[in-house]
Amino acid sequence: MSGTDREARLAPYRRTGQLDGRCLCGAVELRVDGDYLAAVGICHCGICQRWSGLVWGAFEAKADAVTVSGDVATYASTPFAERAFCPACGTHLWLRNTDRDDAEYELMPALFAQAAEFPLISEIYTDCAPAYAPLTGSHRRATRAEYEAKNAHVEGDVP
Template sequence: MSSLADQYRRRGQLQGACLCGAVQISIDGDYVAAVGACHCSRCQRSAGVLWGAFVGSAPAVTVTGEVARYASTEFSERAFCPICGSNLWLRDSDNDAADYEFMPALFPEAAAFPLISEIYTDCRPAYVPLSGSHATKTRAEWEADNRHVEGDMP
């Protein structure tokens, strides 16, 4: 998320957990109280439909429980609960201070967060129309200014 997220930056506490409760996530500090959606093929495959996430600042995050990690690119990891399989986050793996992009449904309070951005809109499946007024970018528009993996997954 970009500077668009600045107006949604908050400082406080959020508590989240995976489906089975084996992984607990606490945010005590900075986070963005808004969701960004991604329709790239990697996110679609990972989440099963689309990837929606909100940002938590690394210093504010405490995770308890066993977490499995998958290197989805040479610069990022996707984390999940090894027991129930719940998606937990996407994060740059080449920077220890990188923010976490958390799955909103892990945190009850995030149900009230607005959708503020949607990327890879030209890759969006027909069965996932998102409504409302939010920023959008096509694949080409997003990739022109952001680190990404070349090409689409087969």
């Protein structure tokens, strides 16, 4: 998919505004004040399944729109990305590429009350999804092979 096709598909979900979120214990507060995507993407890769315990989903926010207060721990889950969590309660906060400073945040939707209204628009690694987690709807889907043909990934990542 070309960048133009992707932008056209995502255009209806582009928003600018403010969202406030927090971890389970409240030690970490997050604010999105700027551009974000009001839609959720789901991943069923083995790393995401292990991290989330089921399925992993996120919405994107521009790096310059995100402000974080409180202590945050990070884990380099791949050579090109980190996952962040609250060291006090363990709440998962985001996934973010580490190859550039302006990389978007992929934020956990449940941290933000407003995100409960965001639709599911994509699902990747669909052939790796566990039998107990089928998702329905008319969103875009990609198998492991389809996703990995076009995106950075970790070789041999299987559930």
